[in-house]
Amino acid sequence: MSGALIELKSVSKRFGTPSGRLSRLFGQAPAPLVHAVDAVDLAIKPGEVVGLVGESGCGKSTLGRLVAGIHPPSDGTVLWRGQDRAGFDAPALKAARLGVQMIFQDPQSSLNPRLRVAEIIGEAPRVHGLIGPEGEDAYVDAQMRRAGLDPSLKRRFPHQFSGGQRQRIGIARALAVQPEMLVCDESVAALDVSIQAQIINLFLDLRAELNLTCLFISHDLGVVEHVSDRVAIMYLGRIVEQAPAEMVFSRPNHPYTQALLAEVPRLENRSTRFGAIQGELPSPLHPPTGCHFHPRCPHAMPRCRTDKPVLREIAPGQHSACHLNEMA
Amino acid sequence: MTLEITDLHTHFATRAGTLRAVDGVSLSVDRGEVLGLVGESGSGKSVTGFSVIGLVDPPGRIVSGSIRFQGRELIGLKEPELRQLRGNRIAMIFQDPMMTLNPVLSIETQMVETVRAHAPVSHATARERARDALGQVGIPSPEERLAAYPHQFSGGMRQRVAIAIALLHNPDLIIADEPTTALDVTIQAQILAVVQRLARDRGTSLLWITHDLSVVAGLADRVAVMYAGRIVEAGDVDDVLDHPMHPYTKGLIGSVPSRNRRGARLAQIPGMTPSPLDRPQGCAFRTRCASSDAACAQEPPLTEPQRGRGLRCFHPAEAVA
Numbered sequence: 001m002s003g004a005l006i007e008l009k010s011v012s013k014r015f016g017t018p019s020g021r022l023s024r025l026f027g028q029a030p031a032p033l034v035h036a037v038d039a040v041d042l043a044i045k046p047g048e049v050v051g052l053v054g055e056s057g058c059g060k061s062t063l064g065r066l067v068a069g070i071h072p073p074s075d076g077t078v079l080w081r082g083q084d085r086a087g088f089d090a091p092a093l094k095a096a097r098l099g100v101q102m103i104f105q106d107p108q109s110s111l112n113p114r115l116r117v118a119e120i121i122g123e124a125p126r127v128h129g130l131i132g133p134e135g136e137d138a139y140v141d142a143q144m145r146r147a148g149l150d151p152s153l154k155r156r157f158p159h160q161f162s163g164g165q166r167q168r169i170g171i172a173r174a175l176a177v178q179p180e181m182l183v184c185d186e187s188v189a190a191l192d193v194s195i196q197a198q199i200i201n202l203f204l205d206l207r208a209e210l211n212l213t214c215l216f217i218s219h220d221l222g223v224v225e226h227v228s229d230r231v232a233i234m235y236l237g238r239i240v241e242q243a244p245a246e247m248v249f250s251r252p253n254h255p256y257t258q259a260l261l262a263e264v265p266r267l268e269n270r271s272t273r274f275g276a277i278q279g280e281l282p283s284p285l286h287p288p289t290g291c292h293f294h295p296r297c298p299h300a301m302p303r304c305r306t307d308k309p310v311l312r313e314i315a316p317g318q319h320s321a322c323h324l325n326e327m328a
Numbered sequence: 329m330t331l332e333i334t335d336l337h338t339h340f341a342t343r344a345g346t347l348r349a350v351d352g353v354s355l356s357v358d359r360g361e362v363l364g365l366v367g368e369s370g371s372g373k374s375v376t377g378f379s380v381i382g383l384v385d386p387p388g389r390i391v392s393g394s395i396r397f398q399g400r401e402l403i404g405l406k407e408p409e410l411r412q413l414r415g416n417r418i419a420m421i422f423q424d425p426m427m428t429l430n431p432v433l434s435i436e437t438q439m440v441e442t443v444r445a446h447a448p449v450s451h452a453t454a455r456e457r458a459r460d461a462l463g464q465v466g467i468p469s470p471e472e473r474l475a476a477y478p479h480q481f482s483g484g485m486r487q488r489v490a491i492a493i494a495l496l497h498n499p500d501l502i503i504a505d506e507p508t509t510a511l512d513v514t515i516q517a518q519i520l521a522v523v524q525r526l527a528r529d530r531g532t533s534l535l536w537i538t539h540d541l542s543v544v545a546g547l548a549d550r551v552a553v554m555y556a557g558r559i560v561e562a563g564d565v566d567d568v569l570d571h572p573m574h575p576y577t578k579g580l581i582g583s584v585p586s587r588n589r590r591g592a593r594l595a596q597i598p599g600m601t602p603s604p605l606d607r608p609q610g611c612a613f614r615t616r617c618a619s620s621d622a623a624c625a626q627e628p629p630l631t632e633p634q635r636g637r638g639l640r641c642f643h644p645a646e647a648v649a
Contacts, residue, residue: 194583227591266545267581272545
């Protein structure tokens with residue numbers, strides 16, 4: 001896709017090292033290899049919010065970290081503004097890294113408990129030379145106000161704040177280095193409903209104000225539907241469906257997406273009969289052959305056990321990786 | 329009536345003062361009925377559950393009120409009498425199944441122990457019952473899985489084991505404290521399916537404690553909304569969710585993304601839950617409420633605006649008949 005801010009091309013991430021010659025010589029069992037992310041293609045345009053949905057262990061957080069540059073990919077290339085990030089020299093890499101900031105699920109563990117809020121928010125812009133020493137106070141105040149925090153609290157420590165406020169500190173910190181893109185990894189999952197609504201509103205406001213690009217990772221389909229322009233559904237390291245948000249939610253194509261949507265409890269659905277999808281997410285250590293979803297899929301055919309389905313466009317903008325689409 | 333709680337007060341004596349975790353809660357659960365007890369962190373919903381099953385530890389104390397289980401008063405029961413009921417007639421499922429399961433004992437040991445604690449049966453019979461219970465909650469090859477240890481199960485399977493243990497004695501009441509909160513959507517749906525079948529087939533009553541209104545919508549018959557230690561609104565699920573009358577309930581429903589136009593700002597509740605040590609006088613919600621006025625400084629009385637509906641508010645939204 002041209003004009004993408006960031007583009008992943010057949011990116012994989014494996015954890016665990018293939019056993020070396022020495023350990024093989026001594027007959028040691030090879031270390032297990034986890035394919036956390038398996039040849040994923042994803043392009044995100046400037047100003048776009050892409051929702052990434054999947055169950056625990058599907059590799060969505062790892063994909064987020066690949067985008068943020070926290071993990072280097074094992075295979076494939078990450079293009080930042082059309083250029084391979086692996087080929088960047090140190091200053092360019094630094095700029096590209098600053099361009100993508102991450103907001104984590106648990107602000108408790110992602111904020112240094114021994115630093116005051118002013119330092120947490122002000123440190124990175126100071127170190128990166130975005131602000132001079134004389135402007136730091138005013139800059140931190142402005143960042144805090146933008147995230148809905150009272151600047152008079154900046155001498156406090158993270159533990160003196162509530163969960164929602166801590167998440168605001170995390171957002172203020174991420175935005176303090178003026179990134180072009182945010183990776184939000186389950187950023188509202190741990191919050192109470194009313195606080196979650198406040199943080200989502202803050203996020204929507206900031207997005208409009210700063211024209212932020214965003215990868216919004218969540219297992220909560222309701223939240224993803226609300227904030228995303230486009231949605232990618234992940235299952236065991238692969239993206240199985242990718243389409244504009246309204247399309248995914250109104251006309252899901254992949255059987256996994258359909259099952260997932262059917263299981264989401266909604267306020268409108270009373271006296272639901274739960275339990276359409278059977279089985280559990282298989283271990284990523286031993287993913288099923290062919291289509292990863294075939295053991296749980298109600299439409300599985302012999303072919304699904306052997307051939308890996310490729311992600312192909314089935315309708316304008318809608319991509320799905322399922323053999324059923326080739327039957328018609 | 330399986331469970332009837334009247335004006336329950338459970339307080340915690342802390343150094344900073346008395347923490348009124350449960351501050352005058354009244355609710356009832358009929359036979360085979362599912363009551364969803366909804367609230368945010370710190371609203372006192374879990375302590376309400378713990379109070380019923382007698383698991384409030386010092387410095388917590390049930391100060392006053394009444395908890396009647398099948399007509400029998402539970403408050404003031406001696407520990408041996410409570411033990412007769414606990415795990416037998418009343419069972420509890422927790423958010424984290426590792427709270428219920430002993431990590432160093434096999435599932436068989438734990439389940440057989442539970443069976444024999446309340447029924448004078450042989451080890452073999454107890455084992456059979458355990459196996460059947462595992463089968464009922466949908467654990468594949470229960471015979472082999474009996475020998476496994478908790479760490480050998482996935483999170484969803486562990487929760488099923490915890491539910492199987494809760495089912496061993498066909499309890500009349502199950503108190504479930506956020507049992508699916510930590511689980512994935514598909515696993516949550518499987519667990520809900522198990523629980524739903526139970527309530528229907530066996531007439532087991534359920535007190536389902538959760539923060540998730542959407543789960544309650546699909547599962548419960550009635551819902552009670554808790555805020556700052558009190559139930560502010562209760563009634564049939566359809567009535568409460570379709571026509572909420574308390575501003576807090578309205579706010580909670582408005583905060584659910586699917587209730588809003590995609591990409592639009594959510595109808596948020598301003599501010600946050602007050603500290604239980606420092607609650608506003610009168611209606612605890614008045615500092616966050618758009619329609620509060622001078623009257624709200626007084627404690628709003630419990631009213632019954634409709635049949636089967638309970639409300640604590642001076643300025644309710646109009647109910648649609």
